[in-house]
């Protein structure tokens with residue numbers, strides 16, 4: 060369903076989005092629905108449309124019929140959280156000083172090695188390219204502790220501070236360009252510097268799955284996107300890629316302009 064829009068509508072919405080993004084609170088505003096829900100915004104956001112499958116996923120066939128966990132994924136206000144411009148630009152933190160022999164530097168260097176391994180694994184399924192400037196990244200991997208995210212318990216009315224998380228992925232929306240503007244997103248992955256060495260690879264592999272579009276978790280322990288940490292973390296599974304392929308076949312508002320029409 061497509062509604063006609065007046066130009067003034069998306070321009071003002073676009074500047075509102077840029078303002079919120081510069082304040083870093085777009086995600087919060089968006090999900091808490093301060094008057095902007097996907098349905099109400101139908102007129103000011105691009106219509107839901109399907110992008111062509113990237114060739115890496117088009118060529119993916121599962122000979123085992125292992126199935127997927129697509130039905131367990133969460134819905135987003137813009138449809139599927141997928142990338143449509145390839146290669147996907149990815150930035151990750153790296154130590155500034157390369158000639159440092161301290162233990163903390165070595166730990167950082169090991170972290171980088173694990174990040175690069177996880178990126179190489181996913182690169183077989185979706186093309187990724189490194190960018191050295193953080194602001195140019197579609198996906199940004201930071202060696203930082205995720206926020207504790209205090210919540211209010213609805214039953215007791217008391218503040219609750221959950222257990223420290225070791226990794227977290229969140230997204231932001233913005234409009235790219237202005238001729239006309241394209242609804243775009245950025246994924247921010249935080250990996251704790253305190254995470255034990257043997258867990259870094261599986262944590263990044265898991266979070267990258269989210270950043271590439273698998274927004275939710277598998278109920279099966281042998282999938283990389285299983286909801287909990289396991290003793291022997293599995294590699295990316297056939298079911299992970301079956302799910303990823305299905306995600307990329309869904310409609311989205313991302314990567315489309317407001318003036319674009321489906322045919």
Ligand SMILES: [Zn+2]
Nearest residue numbers: 265269276286
């Ligand atoms: Zn997760």
